[in-house]
Amino acid sequence: MAAGPDAYLQGNIRMTLEDLDLWKSFHQTGTEMIITKPGRRMFPHCKVILSGLIPCAKYILLVDMVPEDGFRYKWNKDKWEVAGKAEPQPPCRTYLHPDSPGLGSHWMKQSVSFLKLKLTNNTLDQHGHIILHSMHRYHPRFHVIQADDLFSVRWSVFQTFTFPETSFIAVTAYQNTKITRLKIDHNPFAKGFRDEGTSKKRQANKSPDCFEKRAKEPSVVAEDSKEDSSPGFCQSSYDSYDRDEGDLAKRKDEKSVKEERYSPWDAERQQGVRTDSPAGGDTREIYNTEQLVPTPASYQLYRAHENGKSPSPPSSIASNNSGSGRSCFESRVPDIATVPEHDPSKPRTHEAGPSHCGPQHLPGPQDYSGVLNMTMAQAGKPGILSHHIYSPYSAEQPLGQWSGPGPAQYPPPHPLTADYTTQAVHHGYHHGNVAEWSQYPLFSYSCW
DNA sequence: TCCTCTAGCACTTTTGAATCGT
DNA sequence: AACGATTCAAAAGTGCTAGAGG
Secondary structure, three states: OOOOOOOEEEOOEEEEEOOHHHHHHHHHHOOEEEOEOOOEEOOOOOEEEEEOOOOOOEEEEEEEEEEEEEEEEEEEOOEEEEEEEOOOOOOOOEEEOOOOOEEHHHHHHOOEEOOOOEEEOOOOOOOOOEEOOOOEEEEEEEEEEEOOOOOOHHHOOEEEEEOHHHOEEEEOOOOOHHHHHHHHHHOHHHHHHOOOOOOHHHHHHOOHHHHHHHHHHHHHHHHHHHHOOOOOEOOOHHHHHHHHHHHHHHHHHHOOOEEEEOOHHHHHHHHHHHHHOOOOOOOOHHHHOEOOOOOOHHHHHHHHHHOOOOOOOHHHHHHHOOOOHHHHHHHOHHHOOOOOOOOOOOOOHHHHOHHHHOHHHOOOHHHHOOOOOHHHHHOOOOOOOOOOEOOOOOOOOOOOOOEOOOOOOOOOOOOOOHHHHOOOOOOEOOOOOHHHHHHOOOEOOOOO
16 A cells, blocks of 8 residues: 555554545644534544554554643634633543454555544533543544454554644634634535535525625635644744644654554553643653553564664654655654564464463563563553553443453553542453444543 | 523435335 | 345434523
């Protein structure tokens, strides 16, 4: 598969954001995503192309939303301004792609769409939609996990990808008319609002002011998208963020993807870094931190050896990126897991499922020197978990096809946020309808 | 008064069942 | 009887707007 420059080669796995141009045009204006009580889809929606997966191995694809910073914003005239500190985080939820777990060949067969992912501002949401705060900035994070099922996840490698141009501000009503215009122009469901649309009735009912205003907007948008990289952003903290991200934006134009290689459960630890200083703190730095859930030896050993050095500082990325962004990221490839050459005719251990071969093949903690902290390394031991999966069926949902061992087999990993600690009962998995999982929160980690 | 949020509206696309033809 | 194509109504997804509420 020919991946564009916006793809990132991470070990073997490459993820490319589809509709990159569309995302860019939104990003340049300042993407806003509507959140509603019943849940609202994203537009543009997240669609990625995957390559480099092992065709006969199973993978789980997840998406979660990560706060960009620790601030709340407001729309003031024509730009976003900081309006104070962020509100306490809502329950952090992860969207599981309905096809999970699926074979690598399945994921690579065509682009993977997260069309049905919905965002809500209802903290009591029972549908498993991702809960966000209005007027806060987020970006989606994609996780590719080689695992037969969700309960194998804990000792599997997380490959995490983010795309800078997918960041957005959650809103309950559009603030920037340019964004509204872009949505109308590109979202087929909004065709009725297009100026050239077929809705004669609506056009006729428009007040002259409204009509005039709308008639002007398209050209404005067109100009902005050409000339102004971030017209809607105030020169205050958001802009300083954006200046930081502006670098990213430039790089992303060359490269268009940030890469993380750690467990999503680690987000809480990172949050301090992320929220410290929106202007001064280099949020990119956290993308260079790496944490792994122990995994089959074929991955981990090679990874451990190749990662003997510290992660590259952001500056090195920037400097390396002076040419093509791709070369920059490729320069980091040696830092990343590489699957050793293998005989395709022979079954590999990890093809039998990480859950079977993971723990017993784990290298000792020393193998992770410079890569993993001890806590993470220990997570590979059965029963010692650094992460925790919230079972949607544990407390609120009927078990259905779920049954089996309780906490004795899957002891709670570590002190958890109070919300889920008591609900975190793990159940055996009989390969039922995993797609249903996507409707429920999966991870207990906090977003910040 | 201002800002944010919500509900109802008109419009569109998507989905799935029913029907028909091969 | 089985399968594929077509039709059509219901469901779901949009932004707009007035009004409520803090």
